[in-house]
Amino acid sequence: MEEIKRILEMVAEGKITADEGTRLIQALETAEKSSTTPGRTGKGKFIRIKVNSGDGDVVNVNIPLALARVAMRFVPKEARAELADKDINLDEVIEAIMSGAEGSIVDIKSGDGDIVQIYVD
Numbered sequence: 001m002e003e004i005k006r007i008l009e010m011v012a013e014g015k016i017t018a019d020e021g022t023r024l025i026q027a028l029e030t031a032e033k034s035s036t037t038p039g040r041t042g043k044g045k046f047i048r049i050k051v052n053s054g055d056g057d058v059v060n061v062n063i064p065l066a067l068a069r070v071a072m073r074f075v076p077k078e079a080r081a082e083l084a085d086k087d088i089n090l091d092e093v094i095e096a097i098m099s100g101a102e103g104s105i106v107d108i109k110s111g112d113g114d115i116v117q118i119y120v121d
Contacts, residue, residue, distance in 0.1 A: 003028055003064075016074070027067045045120055047097060049075065051082040054113025065120065068094050086116050093118055 004025055011021040045065040052058050059079040063071045072094060083090055086108050093105055097120055106118040 010074075020070075020073075024067065024070055027070050028064065045102075047094075048117070048119050048121065049079060049083075050115070050117040051079050052113075052115040053082060054110075057082075065097070068097065082114070082116060086110070086114070088116065088118075 049061040104119045108116040
């Protein structure tokens with residue numbers, strides 16, 4: 001329910017269109033149904049992106065796996081910039097995850113204090 005509220009707030013603020021909001025809510029509902037399908041245990045999987053720069057910037061993004069392709073458009077620009085600075089193509093990472101990759105996908109700790117982690121759980 002909290003996710004739907006956040007999507008509606010983004011529509012109200014003009015960050016996304018009503019059509020994009022509708023697609024996100026539909027994808028979220030689909031993800032919730034699939035996580036309660038008989039035979040599956042626990043909650044649906046999430047892609048977690050964590051960026052801690054040496055400058056003190058911190059970005060945490062948690063995206064339901066079922067929403068990965070749609071939600072990637074809403075990853076903060078600073079997170080994309082940090083990933084690009086580390087030569088990480090987010091689209092390639094998503095393709096790997098959608099193909100079944102699990103656990104730690106990217107784990108970088110640079111000498112200047114930057115930390116980038118992408119994992120599925």
